[in-house]
Amino acid sequence: MNPSISKLSGISGKKTRRIVGLMSGTSLDGLDIALCDVTGSGTDTSVDLVRFDTISYDRNTREALSEITSVEQAELEKVCIMNARLGELHAQMILDTLDKWSIKPLDVDCIASHGQTIFHAPKSKHGVNDLPNATLQIGDGDHIASKTGILTISDFRQKHTAVGGEGAPMAGLVDEILFRHAHENRILLNIGGIANLTLLPAGKGNHRPAMTTDTGPGNTLIDAAVRKYFARNYDKDGEIAQSGKVDRTLLNKLKEHPFFKRSIPKTTGPELFNLAWVLEILSANQIAIPEPEDLIATLTRLTAETIAEAIHNLEHDDDNIQVYVSGGGVHNKLLMKWLKEHLPGYWIQNFKKLGLDPDAKEAVLFAVLANETLAGEGFRLENHSKQLQKVNFGKISFPK
Numbered sequence: 001m002n003p004s005i006s007k008l009s010g011i012s013g014k015k016t017r018r019i020v021g022l023m024s025g026t027s028l029d030g031l032d033i034a035l036c037d038v039t040g041s042g043t044d045t046s047v048d049l050v051r052f053d054t055i056s057y058d059r060n061t062r063e064a065l066s067e068i069t070s071v072e073q074a075e076l077e078k079v080c081i082m083n084a085r086l087g088e089l090h091a092q093m094i095l096d097t098l099d100k101w102s103i104k105p106l107d108v109d110c111i112a113s114h115g116q117t118i119f120h121a122p123k124s125k126h127g128v129n130d131l132p133n134a135t136l137q138i139g140d141g142d143h144i145a146s147k148t149g150i151l152t153i154s155d156f157r158q159k160h161t162a163v164g165g166e167g168a169p170m171a172g173l174v175d176e177i178l179f180r181h182a183h184e185n186r187i188l189l190n191i192g193g194i195a196n197l198t199l200l201p202a203g204k205g206n207h208r209p210a211m212t213t214d215t216g217p218g219n220t221l222i223d224a225a226v227r228k229y230f231a232r233n234y235d236k237d238g239e240i241a242q243s244g245k246v247d248r249t250l251l252n253k254l255k256e257h258p259f260f261k262r263s264i265p266k267t268t269g270p271e272l273f274n275l276a277w278v279l280e281i282l283s284a285n286q287i288a289i290p291e292p293e294d295l296i297a298t299l300t301r302l303t304a305e306t307i308a309e310a311i312h313n314l315e316h317d318d319d320n321i322q323v324y325v326s327g328g329g330v331h332n333k334l335l336m337k338w339l340k341e342h343l344p345g346y347w348i349q350n351f352k353k354l355g356l357d358p359d360a361k362e363a364v365l366f367a368v369l370a371n372e373t374l375a376g377e378g379f380r381l382e383n384h385s386k387q388l389q390k391v392n393f394g395k396i397s398f399p400k
């Protein structure tokens with residue numbers, strides 16, 4: 001037997017697997033690294049988050065990524081090189097971080113790598129019904145496996161689109177097995193660059209499946225405006241927005257974006273929600289460009305109101321819903337205040353109440369997806385014909 005296959009089989013047969021989950025999200029802020037001990041599989045999965053860190057990208061990397069991410073035109077040579085370069089960079093970040101934690105690479109069973117989404121084009125984006133839903137993540141898994149010497153599973157979203165999904169959100173699959181509660185109705189809300197949620201009605205083994213969807217912009221527009229007008233990367237704690245006033249005329253026009261009217265589940269990205277779109281709305285409606293802090297306040301309010309409206313529009317007959325918030329947006333105090341004001345009757349809490357660092361949630365998600373590929377039977381997902389089928393995600397890269 002090929003020794004790599006035999007090693008893979010050994011990892012598959014273990015009771016607990018040590019998996020490094022990686023997420024590099026739409027904010028392009030850095031690489032989230034979650035060292036997880038994952039036990040069992042399927043609905044019997046449990047995760048112990050051993051260590052977590054976010055390693056920031058340096059300015060060069062961030063600029064090189066921005067140049068080819070969510071843009072209609074990019075140089076293919078740059079995309080090609082970045083696919084390999086990001087794989088190598090992520091590998092080095094993992095090695096450095098394991099070293100910092102005094103963990104030997106030999107003691108890690110697997111790396112679960114999301115990569116970097118450089119374009120997200122579901123049918124609703126490209127608009128051609130005969131063409132498939134498509135999405136593209138770079139940061140090649142073979143480079144990560146080869147440089148770290150650790151088995152790597154990567155490129156999780158392609159199978160989702162191959163089966164008929166939009167390639168996202170994948171969170172619901174894992175939320176269902178880790179966080180569905182016997183008696184508590186839950187919404188798990190993640191406010192990253194883009195915001196998404198999972199509705200989890202109470203009841204283990206509940207016949208009502210979890211519903212998961214993007215709601216629209218999270219921090220992506222706020223970050224873009226802060227970078228442009230304040231030469232900072234984000235609005236720390238929502239302080240800039242606090243000092244501004246909401247421009248209601250602009251806000252109402254922004255909320256007319258067709259994405260918000262589409263039925264759920266749906267997905268999106270910075271391809272639709274970017275600063276150029278905001279400037280177009282201003283000019284098309286002859287609205288004066290607001291003062292920078294008023295613009296940040298208006299974009300923060302857009303995120304709060306569109307998330308709240310997505311939650312109000314969810315179809316369910318559950319009451320006493322607890323909303324647990326993860327992702328970087330949970331640190332934006334004004335955003336959280338507005339969210340609470342717009343969601344009376346919901347209990348809004350930090351995700352850490354569920355025992356997990358809110359910044360680590362997405363990296364843990366990919367560790368669990370890889371765990372299922374290694375040792376489980378797959379996740380139930382509706383295929384093209386709306387039939388539920390068991391699906392495994394990700395591509396396996398051996399170190400040698």
Ligand SMILES: Nc1ncnc2c1ncn2[C@@H]1O[C@H](COP(=O)(O)OP(=O)(O)OP(=O)(O)O)[C@@H](O)[C@H]1O
Pocket residue numbers: 023024025026027028029190191192193194195218219222223233234235236237238326327328329331332333359362
């Ligand atoms: N203290 C803070 N105050 C305000 N905003 C913050 C704070 N810390 C982080 N953020 C916001 O969170 C963002 C990063 O969030 P996160 O890492 O969850 O996003 P992501 O994973 O890149 O995106 P996605 O989930 O869409 O892929 C930052 O770009 C910033 O806008």
Ligand SMILES: CC(=O)N[C@H]1[C@@H]2OC[C@@H](O2)[C@@H](O)[C@@H]1O[C@H](C)C(=O)O
Pocket residue numbers: 025026117120135167168169170171172192193194195196214267268269362365
């Ligand atoms: C195509 C893509 O990378 N989508 C991301 C993005 O970031 C947040 C939101 O948009 C979500 O749909 C998804 O990530 C999370 C981890 C998911 O798949 O659940």
